[in-house]
Structure formats: structure tokens, C-alpha cells
Amino acid sequence: MASGKADTISPDNRGPLLNLATWICLVSMCIIVILKLWSKLFKIHQLQLDDYLITGATIFGVVQGILSSVQVAAGLGKHMVDVSKNEKIELQKTTYAAQLLYVITLYLSRLAVFRFLRLLAAEQRRRRVVLLGTVSACVCGAVMAVILIFRCSPPKTWALFSNKCIDLVRFWEAEGIIGMLQDAFLAIVPVYLLHNVHLPWHKKAYVMGSFMVRLVTFPLIILRLVSIMNASTNDPVYSLFMPSLYTEIHMCISVIATCVPFLKPFTDSLQTGLLTSDLRTITAANSSYGNWVRMRALGKDTPHSSSQKKAYGKPKLRDDTLSTQRTTDIHSTPRDQIHGDNISRGTSEEGLVIQQTTTMTVETHSLKE
DSSP, X not given: OHHHHHTSOBTTBOHHXXXXXXXXXXXXXXXXXXXXXXXXXXXXXXXXXXXXXXXXXXXXHHHHHHHHHHHHHTTTTBOGGGSOHHHHHHHHHHHHXXXXXXXXXXXHHHHHHHHHHHHHOOSHHHHHHHHHHHHHHHHHHHHHHHHHHTSBXXXXXXXXXXXXXXXXXXXXXXXXXXXXXXXXXXXXXXXXXXXXXXXXXXXXXXXHHHXXXXXXXHHHHHHHHHHHHTOOSSSHHHHTHHHHHHHHHHHHHHHHHHHGGGSHHHHTTSOHHHHSTTOOOOOOTTSHHHHHHHHHHTTOOOTTHHHHHHHTSOOOOTTEEEEEEEEEEEEEOOGGGOOGGGOSOOOTTTOEEEEEEEEEEEEEOOOOO
């Protein structure tokens, strides 16, 4: 009977509600991540860095959710007087770890989007913009994690209910503002990267909108910050419920929003050349055939496409023989050795280069009278 009462949601015991919301969010998050990975495997038959980042974020998120259940078992959502001393210690330790994993999950999910944007940025100027955002996310994530690790005086850095910790309200306010700025960057930059892509406007808006889904995290961040500021220091175990609830929902929604642009309905709206991000069309820049292939890969028609096709058509010579040889060499080349006209792009991790050469040989034989 005692166990049944402990699991009953009531005004004095709100913990079970956190358990329910946490596992609903975690299951939804895992389903969307699996669909994202399946979509990538279906398209290019391999996983890439963004997939590993979002997988890592999911793993950390699931562990964070498990710790949330441990928090509830330790008394989260109850009044301070109803929680034993040992339960308070366990609650502080699990809250310490859960908050750290929450920040790690958020920044891994953001880095996955930055990685995808890096692959969409074709021009060097646009790549610098994405690189700037990536570096800022890495730096901010590392700084936030270090601060959380040492938020309270050692050796009891987990003692959140003591008076030996930093001002956590100010910390979470700063973290929330920085998070909203980064999410806004991730929602707006795709518009800059894709505005001149050769796509119908309705498909272009469809893809851009998939990145703007991240903006739904703004209300959750604001609600979380308000609940933290309104938390009572006299009854922290009970007051920790609302911030923990918004933390779980925000973390899962952030991961789900990261996966949306990778899902098959959205990736189908992009050209194959953008989706198969580890390979792009590479041709000789000084050849007419190379220029034609490059323009076609971008979805554009060349000014003299019809005349070029005629020029490369089979010559109507009564006594001539036409032989065409096309060779494709695939080899690994360090990125710093890739330059000039011989390349358009290789994979960022392995430096894979595809060099395509077209040779046309025409042999003429005179007819004997």
C-alpha cells in the first residue's frame, strides 16, 4: 500500500508525473532518431559525423532520463520534510549528473546541425559563417560543462543544497540566452545557405522550414528559466520539480528538432548533389565538358548547352572513325594538396577525390579510289 501511495500523483508528490513525461519524451526522441538514421542509410548507405553526434546526444539524453527517474525515487517532487537525509544526498548527486548530461545533450545535437550546414555551404565565405557558429558552440559547450562540474566547492561539488555553490540562477539564465542565440542561428543560417539553390520555391521553403522547427525550443527555454527563478530555496526538493520537467521536455524536443531536416520527406526536396555530402561532382574546370557537367550538377542549363551537345555529337564522316575514352580515377589526397582546377570537393574526413578526365580521339582514314 505504501508503494502504491508513493507512485500516486498528488499535490504533495509530483514526482510520478515527471516520470511519465520523461519516458513519453524519451520514447518519442528515440523513434525520431532511428528514423533519421534510417533515412541517411537509405540515401547514401552509410553513417556520417552528424549521425554519430546525434546518436551520442541520444545516448546521453537517455541516461539523463534514467537519472531523472532516480531523482523521483529519491524524493524529487515531495516536500523537504518528507525526504530522508540519505535521499537528499542521492537526489543532489543525481541532479548534479543529470544537469551536466542535459547540457552535453543539447550541444551535441546543435553540433550535428552545424555539421550538416557545413556540408550545405558550397562557397568558402558561407563555410566560414558555419565554422564560426561551430567553434562558438564548441567553446560554449565546453565552458558550460566545466562550470557545472565545479559549480560547488570541492570535494562535494554535487552539494547543490549547500551555500558553497555559484549563483545557479544566473548561470542558467546565461545558458538559456546563449542557447536561444545558437538555436536562432541554426534556424536562420539555412536561409542564407539555400536561398540561391536551384530548387522550386515551395521545396526551398519546405526545407528551410524544417530547420526553423528549432524555434519551438524558445518557449520551453523561457518556461524553464521562469521556473528556476521562482523556485523556493526553503523547499528545494519540491521546487525542483518544474525545472526538471521543462528540462526533460526541452532536451528531447531539441534532439527531435535536430533530426527533422534529415528525415526523408525533407531530404527528398534537396538535390542529390547536396544530400550525398561526402561526394560532389568533380570535373576539370578548363574543359567545356567539365563546365557542362558542373552546371548540370547544380541544376542549371548552360548558355550554349545545345551547341555543345552538337559539338560533341558523333561526326558524320564517311570514312572517319570516332573513339571516345572516359576514365575516372579515384584516389585519396590530403586536403592541403587539393587545389586549382583539378578538384571541386572531397570528403572532409578522408579527403576522397574523384578526378574525371575525358579524352576524345578522332582517327581519319583516307578511302582508296
